[in-house]
Amino acid sequence: MSRGLFILFEGCDRSGKTTQSTRLVQALKDMGIKAKLVKFPDRTTAIGKMIDGYLTQKSQLSDQAIHLLFSANRWEAMNQMRADLESGITLVVDRYAFSGVAFSAAKRLDFKWCKSPDVGLIAPDRVFFMDIHPDDAAKRDGYGEEIYEKREFQLDVRAKFFSMMDKSWAIIDAMKDVDLIHRQILLLTKKALQAQEAEPVPIAKLWT
Numbered sequence: 252m253s254r255g256l257f258i259l260f261e262g263c264d265r266s267g268k269t270t271q272s273t274r275l276v277q278a279l280k281d282m283g284i285k286a287k288l289v290k291f292p293d294r295t296t297a298i299g300k301m302i303d304g305y306l307t308q309k310s311q312l313s314d315q316a317i318h319l320l321f322s323a324n325r326w327e328a329m330n331q332m333r334a335d336l337e338s339g340i341t342l343v344v345d346r347y348a349f350s351g352v353a354f355s356a357a358k359r360l361d362f363k364w365c366k367s368p369d370v371g372l373i374a375p376d377r378v379f380f381m382d383i384h385p386d387d388a389a390k391r392d393g394y395g396e397e398i399y400e401k402r403e404f405q406l407d408v409r410a411k412f413f414s415m416m417d418k419s420w421a422i423i424d425a426m427k428d429v430d431l432i433h434r435q436i437l438l439l440t441k442k443a444l445q446a447q448e449a450e451p452v453p454i455a456k457l458w459t
């Protein structure tokens with residue numbers, strides 16, 4: 252049995268990552284493919300609760316401390332994610348280390364320092380970058396409720412994402428119709444699954 256794939260959704264706030272990742276998992280399950288949705292930050296763990304307090308502005312933390320908590324929140328999920336991938340489950344992940352680096356680097360923390368705690372995490376096989384201009388994102392419902400939802404900051408975050416892209420990334424125009432985006436992503440995911448079937452690639456590590 253071949254391993255599952257690690258499919259990642261990244262992007263700025265209100266770009267539709269959660270909608271599209273949820274729909275992708277459902278579509279894969281409907282096709283008989285084992286799939287699971289994973290969301291970072293995972294606000295349910297002890298570390299996740301500290302992150303939630305920070306994001307909803309109930310508590311304050313230094314930029315460095317919150318950065319390390321976001322990374323720890325990924326590390327605490329690694330054993331389960333590896334076990335899932337090895338048992339053939341495809342993981343559809345909503346945000347990951349690229350968000351970690353993009354947001355902290357946009358706060359002017361050193362780019363290399365930002366990457367270092369996430370070195371060695373499981374690397375995604377395919378990344379979908381939900382691209383939206385912050386001015387368009389700001390028009391969507393619920394925008395502006397959390398600490399990072401400010402225009403200039405989001406512009407900077409977006410630029411940081413672009414600086415980390417490689418050939419495993421696909422840029423998705425998040426302003427397009429939701430169903431159209433879903434079909435585009437499903438097609439790309441099917442292609443990735445077929446490629447893995449034809450020529451299996453082992454689980455890789457991030458930034459090594």
Ligand code: 2DT
Pocket residue numbers: 264291292306321322346347348350351352354355399
């Ligand atoms: P959601 O709105 O998607 O729950 O994200 N963030 C996220 C970071 O600053 N560092 C990270 O490592 C991750 C995963 C992005 C909540 C906010 O947290 C930011 C938006």
